[in-house]
Structures are given as structure tokens and as C-alpha cells.
Amino acid sequence: MNRILITGMGIVSALGNSVGETLQSLRENRSGIASLRYLKTAHTEFPVGEVKMTDGEMTALLNIPENVPTTRTALMGMLAVREALASAGLAFSIDRRGQLQSIMQSKESPLRIALVSGTTVGGMDKSERFYLDFLENDTKNAYISTHDCGACTEKIADYFDIFSQVDTVSTSCSSAANAILLGAELLKNDRADIVVAGGSECITKFHLNGFNTLMILDKAMCRPFDATRAGLNLGEGAAYVVMQRGRDVLNTSEPKPLCELSGYANTCDAFHQTASSPDGEGAYLAMKCALENAGLQPADIDYINAHGTGTQNNDMSEGRAIMRLFGHKIPPVSSTKAFTGHTTSASGGVEAVISILALQHDFIPINLNFSEKMAELPFTPYIKMENSDRVQKSVRTVLSNSFGFGGNDTSLIFSKTL
Amino acid sequence: MNSIYINSIKHISAQKPLSDEWFDEPVQNSENYVRATDPDFKQYFAPNTARRLGKILKRALLVSQAAMKNDDVSQPDAIITGTGLGCIENTELFLDKMVREGEELLNPTQFMQSTHNTVSSLVAIEAKCHNYNMTYSHKGISFECALQDAFLQMQSGKIQNALVGAHDEMTPAYFTLLKKVGYLGQSNQTFAGESAVAMMLSNRKAKNTFCKIDAIEKVYNGFGLPVKPAMTYTGIDFVMVGTNGVAENDNIYFENCVRLFPNVPLLQYKHIFGESYTAPAFGVYAAALCLKNGKIPGFLFAEKGADCKLASAKILCYNQFEGKNHTFILLSNV
Numbered sequence: 001m002n003r004i005l006i007t008g009m010g011i012v013s014a015l016g017n018s019v020g021e022t023l024q025s026l027r028e029n030r031s032g033i034a035s036l037r038y039l040k041t042a043h044t045e046f047p048v049g050e051v052k053m054t055d056g057e058m059t060a061l062l063n064i065p066e067n068v069p070t071t072r073t074a075l076m077g078m079l080a081v082r083e084a085l086a087s088a089g090l091a092f093s094i095d096r097r098g099q100l101q102s103i104m105q106s107k108e109s110p111l112r113i114a115l116v117s118g119t120t121v122g123g124m125d126k127s128e129r130f131y132l133d134f135l136e137n138d139t140k141n142a143y144i145s146t147h148d149c150g151a152c153t154e155k156i157a158d159y160f161d162i163f164s165q166v167d168t169v170s171t172s173c174s175s176a177a178n179a180i181l182l183g184a185e186l187l188k189n190d191r192a193d194i195v196v197a198g199g200s201e202c203i204t205k206f207h208l209n210g211f212n213t214l215m216i217l218d219k220a221m222c223r224p225f226d227a228t229r230a231g232l233n234l235g236e237g238a239a240y241v242v243m244q245r246g247r248d249v250l251n252t253s254e255p256k257p258l259c260e261l262s263g264y265a266n267t268c269d270a271f272h273q274t275a276s277s278p279d280g281e282g283a284y285l286a287m288k289c290a291l292e293n294a295g296l297q298p299a300d301i302d303y304i305n306a307h308g309t310g311t312q313n314n315d316m317s318e319g320r321a322i323m324r325l326f327g328h329k330i331p332p333v334s335s336t337k338a339f340t341g342h343t344t345s346a347s348g349g350v351e352a353v354i355s356i357l358a359l360q361h362d363f364i365p366i367n368l369n370f371s372e373k374m375a376e377l378p379f380t381p382y383i384k385m386e387n388s389d390r391v392q393k394s395v396r397t398v399l400s401n402s403f404g405f406g407g408n409d410t411s412l413i414f415s416k417t418l
Numbered sequence: 419m420n421s422i423y424i425n426s427i428k429h430i431s432a433q434k435p436l437s438d439e440w441f442d443e444p445v446q447n448s449e450n451y452v453r454a455t456d457p458d459f460k461q462y463f464a465p466n467t468a469r470r471l472g473k474i475l476k477r478a479l480l481v482s483q484a485a486m487k488n489d490d491v492s493q494p495d496a497i498i499t500g501t502g503l504g505c506i507e508n509t510e511l512f513l514d515k516m517v518r519e520g521e522e523l524l525n526p527t528q529f530m531q532s533t534h535n536t537v538s539s540l541v542a543i544e545a546k547c548h549n550y551n552m553t554y555s556h557k558g559i560s561f562e563c564a565l566q567d568a569f570l571q572m573q574s575g576k577i578q579n580a581l582v583g584a585h586d587e588m589t590p591a592y593f594t595l596l597k598k599v600g601y602l603g604q605s606n607q608t609f610a611g612e613s614a615v616a617m618m619l620s621n622r623k624a625k626n627t628f629c630k631i632d633a634i635e636k637v638y639n640g641f642g643l644p645v646k647p648a649m650t651y652t653g654i655d656f657v658m659v660g661t662n663g664v665a666e667n668d669n670i671y672f673e674n675c676v677r678l679f680p681n682v683p684l685l686q687y688k689h690i691f692g693e694s695y696t697a698p699a700f701g702v703y704a705a706a707l708c709l710k711n712g713k714i715p716g717f718l719f720a721e722k723g724a725d726c727k728l729a730s731a732k733i734l735c736y737n738q739f740e741g742k743n744h745t746f747i748l749l750s751n752v
Contacts, residue, residue, distance in 0.1 A: 041521060150560070157640055169553070172534075182552075267550070270548050405533050408535055
């Protein structure tokens, strides 16, 4: 049994601070995008999907002393990993290290637990705030060492003190999806017994301004796959899944797997550093190779959780790729970015959790803010709302897309465990 | 289990660019911060390409293309990059202007070239390569994260070859910051350097093959317990370590090597190539070149020795970062 099972998950995003709150927001079609509240920036004209907590509130929730230098990305990551480990039935708390020890030593050799985390912004929230201090005085030196991506992963790892391997993926907006992909390879190649994989990214002035210079931010609510779409809304969050080999899980009664990661692929559009090709070659190949990797046909997919940022370029390119691969039988497609905002490096994790919720509860999250069909595409995104948001047929297999700068395209396929 | 060979390695560093000459005549550096010696990029790129790209990108593209060409590969099955800081020069330019001058009139090109995966993407765009494309950024083990990914996929037969890169640039301002936190520029420390290393890995042995990669292992040990590699390494002839003249760093190597690999002679490379987050790629390069040439130059021995001829040999590259991350890469001659 070389299957990769998902046995736990955790999330913080604009939709809420847990899997339960996320599900509720999705079910009630309630977006987490609102006016800026936490980030200090001149660009208050852009709506954003912020996590509704200050750094201090997160620090308190995690029982971290106030004088410990932390970054928002690391704090969100800790919260999501904590929930993921708990939902997988794994002891995790530093306070309960005794219990952790007993679990880790219950086998002949200790369990090898790997943390694979995706981020690009890393500790930029503090670097941009203390940039002049770094250069001119010594008051904020502790934050120099929290700047890089790896520092964020290690902050998370050290909070739990259970990880024997750490890796940080940084492929911009596909980072978390690629972290899950690497996690599967670590398990298949017997490099770890348990993998916690996903990503975390806070909104910073740095990339809000960066996206603004690229003129791809919408001052209104984003409208993925809509003819009137005019850009994305930035979001932030963290989401992680716990992954284990099927043969390890099925021999024990706990934990009960949430689903299977049945396929995955990463490809490169090889077209432009920040724009997608008009025919969506990279996206097409990622979806096609993920299906091959899973041994599935396009007809097996019940729902596509699209990357769907709401930019002119992405939705056209991704839409064409979907059209090319699925032909006349396109399954329900929705982008959940109008719920969460574009959580950039975390989006692959956030949307993995949403995809798994769709499988668990047999529902398809709607594509919010849709009103006008794109003339260039043969399909409209899923907006079914009559009576109930439940679909008639069971949702057995979900394809989730995450595309990053540089044409870094990753597709993950989640399936119900039978 | 498929064999994995290193078939070509190209670098830009403190040594002569794109050359193995350092093996016989290393350039000595006495400054504490040394920028890489760039080749004349105009010879390789169109003028507008050279202008458009930041330092790290020009270097990475050039060494990647050279490494691929040297192994007759035009589109590798995977392009995998390790970088500790990514495109820090452009990040700094964008950040500096934003902090000092406000959030208007910022430069989109600087932002576009600021993300870590710009390097892997650029190589793919230039090679029109749609295959697997990945970037790892994890402090002093970024290169090993990339190598591990390539190794696992090649070992299982998922891919047949991979371009693995290790790229970091160091700006004067960032050097100052990292000096403040004790990572670079300390007294007695080898110089802070820059790295641009590209390696072609292949399942197929070629006429230029440097060596075989037999194993790679990463251990995270956030709380400083004694390091215990899961793999058992036997018959190791030399251990290539990342000593850099700072006692706190070097002692971790000495203590762990005495315990794990007693009586095995130590080699070092950072006095030649400098310290950087992706410096461990130079450790692998130096060890690989020793295996290819059948010789270890005396200046690589941690305890200075004479040149040493090699017949059949195994060199283990051991890197540790801040005593928390430990990596082991086992190389053998072919």
C-alpha cells in the first residue's frame, strides 16, 4: 500500500481560525475579504483577506512569551500546524512533551516526522517595518535572523519540537502545493513516517506594493472567471495537512484518514516571469500529468478548485487549459479566492483544506461574485445556490490548481478513501 | 535503485569563473567580503539580456546553460534550485525605495525579479523547458534540499536527469546585517562569498562524469541532541566539512566527526570559496573534482598536508548550519 493518506489538517485564513470556521464560512457563502484592518499601508483602497487577529493575539493563543522575536507568517503557521497535528491525533504540545515522547518511542525506532513548509514572503513583515533600524541601529537585530524563508519554517518546527527533517519550498504562489508534493515523495521514498506539509504567508506592504506595480490588484471585490474581472485581492493565511503512508495508517484504527492524495504534478509554463501563456500550456500539463500520476481520467474529476485569481491573464489561461483537457465535459469549476483572497504561498494549502472539506461534506464551494460569462470560455464557474449548496452527486475526486510566478504550475488530486 | 552521477559542474565564485583552475592555483582572498569574479557577460548574452537581469540571474543562467551543454542536455527532466536568500539585490532595491520614498512609483521589474524562484523559472524560460521546476530556500541547507529532491526522483526512476543549482548573491548592505548577527564577517572567519553553482545529474555515466552520489541525508535537530544519521556510512576515506574559522561553528564539526567518523581525515573548502548559505554546493564540487582528478590538493586538508593521490575513494560531505541542520552527502569515484 503505497498510497498517501491525509490524516489531519489545520487552517487559519480570512475565513476563520480553524477548519470548522472555514467550513461554516464556505457553507454560508460568506467571504472573508474586507477593508484593510491590520496591515499598515498607504494603499487602503484595496480590499484584502486578512486573518482576523493581531500578532499579539496569536502570540497569546500560542503561549509564546512576548519577548520572543516572531513573524506573522510563523505565528499563523504554528496555529495551523497545531490544529493539523491535533486533528491527526498526534500529541504536539511543548507542555505535553512527556506524552509526545511516549508516542515517538512507541515503535522500535522513533517516528521520523518531517515539516515541509512553503513561503516566499517569510519574515518580510518585520523586515519592512524595521528596515531602517537594521541599517542604522542595533535595536531590532533579532529580526534580521527571522527574515528568510527557512527561519519561518524553523520557528514553526521549534515550537513543536517533534520534527527530524525540515524543508522550505519557495516557488511563490504554488509553494504550499509543492510542499505537499515533496511531502508525498518523502513518504514514498521512506524518508519520513509522517509529513506535515503546507504553507504560510502574511500580507506585507512589500508584496501588496509589488502586485500593485504589476497592476493586478482590484479595488473592488475580485471576480474570478467573470468577464468584468479586474484583478485579485490579496489574502493571507496558513494551512497544513498531515500525510502518512497508507500501509502505516490502515494497520491501525487511528487516525481515520480524511482522504487520499491520489495524484500530483508540477510543470513549468516556461513563458514569462509573471504572466501565464495564452494557451495555458503549463497549467494544462500540470493537470494532465497529475491525472496520469493518479491513474485517473478527466471524467473522474468531480470538482476543480481552480487557481482562479481574478486577473485577466490567469483566468483566461487557466480556463483555456481546463477547456483543452476536459473538452466538452467540464466538471464544476470554482475559485475560492473571492472567499479567502489570494493567500499567495499559502494558497495551495488553503485550497487543499477546502478541497478536502468538499470531499468530506459532498459540497462544492461556489465561485463568489460571478455575474457575467467570459466570452472566450465555454463554461461558467460553479454558482449553484438553489435550495441547498449540496450537489446531488457525491464529490469523490477533487483537482486543485496552484500556479505561481515563473509559470510554476502544480496540480494536486484528492480522492475519498474507499 | 538507479545510480546517480554528477556529469558536469559549472560555477561563478571567488575563483576563476567557469573554470577548474583553482584546483591547481587557488586565488587567495584576505578580505572579509568578496564578490564573485564575473565573466564578461557580454560574451554570452545579448546586451539587453545582460542589462535586464540582476547579478544572481545572469550568473545562474550562465552556469546552468554551461552545465547543461557540457552534458549535452537541452531540456533537463527537472530544474531544481537552492537559494538561501533568493534575489536579495532586487528585494533590497524595492524595499529601500518603498521605505524611504513611500508606496508610489515603485519599479515592477525589481519586484518581478525579487522572488526566490525567478532563477529556476528563468532557466526554464530560456530552455523552453516545461518539466518539473522547483526552488528551495532553507538557510544553510538550501542546496541540500534541492539535491535531495533530485536524488529521490532519480533514484526511484521518476526522472533520468536533473539540473541542480545553488545560487546566492551578497549585497554590501546585507553583508552588514549578517555581520551584525554573527553569521558573516567575524574575526578569523573565512570571507563572505557569493555562489553560483550548477550541476547536471544523470542516471547515465558520461565521459565527463565527476563521481557518483551514493546517498544524501538531512537531519534536523532543533534542540541540539547528539546528531545520529539514520544511514550507516562505511568505508569513508575523507569527510569534507564546512569549517570557516569560527570556533563555535568548527567545533560542532570536530566533535561530531570524532564521534561519527573517528580517524577519518577532514577536508575543507570555505577558505577557497567563502561562506554563503549555498556554500555547501562548493563542498560537493570540490569533493567531486578530487574524485574525478584522482587527487586531493594539500590545501584542502583541514590539517595542512601534502597533495594526496586517490585510487578508489569515498568522500562524505558533511554540512551543519547553526548546529541545528545537519546534512550528509556521500560521493564515490566511478
